[in-house]
Amino acid sequence: MTAGYSQDLRDRVIDAVMKEGMSRRAAARRFGVSESAAIKWVQRAERTGSRRAMATGGRRLKC
Template sequence: MIDAIVGSGASRRSASRRFGVSEASAIKWVQRHERVGDRFCAGTGGHRPSKVNPERDWLLGQLAAEPDITLAALSAIARRQ
């Protein structure tokens, strides 16, 4: 879509219809391309710490002891502790 707008001179509105995205997305993608110079996703939201980090060592220990353990079995072990 960026090539259609920047390279071919299509309007953001017509390119958004052609590629099935919102006009706002077309505008934002081209603005980011012009500002940053890349086509990568800008991401959304802020940094969210992993919910698994506090239990990482425990989880890795369980997986080392029983590599094919199921999520249900892990939940049962966690409830008992």
């Protein structure tokens, strides 16, 4: 299992796109994260205003 990205990194990627006008893919390359991660982070920030990571885990259903 891999470790999650830091909140600081998420903020820097989102700020590069929203404040500096950089594309999501260019911001991903600049900060060394996957394009899909950068795209999802910015979409979530635009849609909900939240920059925090989504919760992981959750309730497990019994079979």
